[in-house]
Amino acid sequence: MGKMITGKEVVMAGDRNRLNRRDILKGFGIGALGLAFGGKSFGPVIAEAAPGSPHVRKDQLFRTETQPAKVSLVKGNERRQITYQALKNIENEVLGSIGGKKKILIKPNFVVTSHQLAATHVDAIRGILDFLKPNYKGEIIVGESTTSKEGTFDGYKNYGYLPLEKEYKVKLVDLNRQSWQYRYVFGKGHRPTPIRIISTFLDPDVYIISAAKMKTHDRVLTTLSLKNVLLGAPLNDYKKNDKWLTHSAYNFSREAVLHYNMFHLAQEIYPDLGVIDGFEAMEGNGPTSGTPVDARITLASRDPLAMDILATKIMGFDPGKIMYLTAMAEAGMGQGDLDKIKVLGTPLQQCQYHFKAHERMVEPYIG
Secondary structure, three states, rough: OOOOOOOOOOOOOOOOOOOHHHHHHHOOOOOOOOOOOOOOOOOOOOOOOOOOOOOOOOOOOOOOOOEEEEEEEEEEHHHHHHHHHHHHHHHHHHHHHHHOOOOOEEOOOOOOOOOOHHOOHHHHHHHHHHHHHOOOOOOOOEOOOOOOOOHHHHHHHHOOOOOOOHHHOEEEHHHHHHHHHHHHHHHHOOOOOEEEEEEEOOOOEEEEEEEEEEEEOOOEEOOOOHHHHHOOEEEEOOOEEHHHHHHHOOHHHHHHHHHHHHHHOOOOOOOOOEEEEEEEEEEEEOOOOOEEOOOOEEEEEOHHHHHHHHHHHOOOOOOOHHHHHHHHHHOOOOOOHHHHHEEEEOHHOOEEEEEEEOOOOOHHHOO
């Protein structure tokens, strides 16, 4: 299997030296990072780190990850069980990373609230909670921030999430009702645009688990663990939906802005653990109108970037064509070299598929 990238060295993000991504922007100011897409290198544009910042040095902000990544991949006939097993395969890594003081947020994907194929199944959440509850006694919340005007609790009701509160003593939360803070993205007309970011995603004392659904997407080809968090973080107060501020247009040449905005937000917003529910995945016109794929897999990793890259490959796509993934790999946010991703559990050869892309994506990504 060939390498996805060979990016030149541009601050290592291995587990032992990994940057606290939510602190990076404090070092150089939001919006200071420049990015050139289209195959160019992603070099730093800041002249000097902010005083006292331990994370950035003059003229050296990034270098690609050199440490191998572990991604757990499990195929089976029961969604809850394979989710649990995927986490058991990396148990020491996961439990060691949580610590005892952090609150845990499990963030599913409810892009809409009344179409199960488009959403993270409740049994995937049960599998995560089966793993966590015997080992962790702190607060666990299941929180989502749907784009749907019906509201997050409409999704909790329709997708069978309400019993989780009694079953596991967890709290269901509509993150769209939480406090928020301003950040900036490139918006309409490629102008710097203020965007409201839900404060929970910016809180360094929250351990974020992205419980994503394996789906195709109409703008960036696939939607997996990173996108679930990065585009879940903007606020939808049910009067105004700031999530759309990250999107530009359907025209591919302008869609680079969405890739940039996700890369930009990832400097401060990033999952601590990724889990992908691929038991019944979606192909074709995702993220809401695609058709099912009976893949019967779950992935889990402390390196969500490596996991999303591997999942994209499993779906039959070239991850090297997805600009925000290649940018994050060159920036050292995770392992981007497929040769340095160690698969635990089911052999990769047993989990290869050929998903249909969204009809809008055939020309730029597949053609």
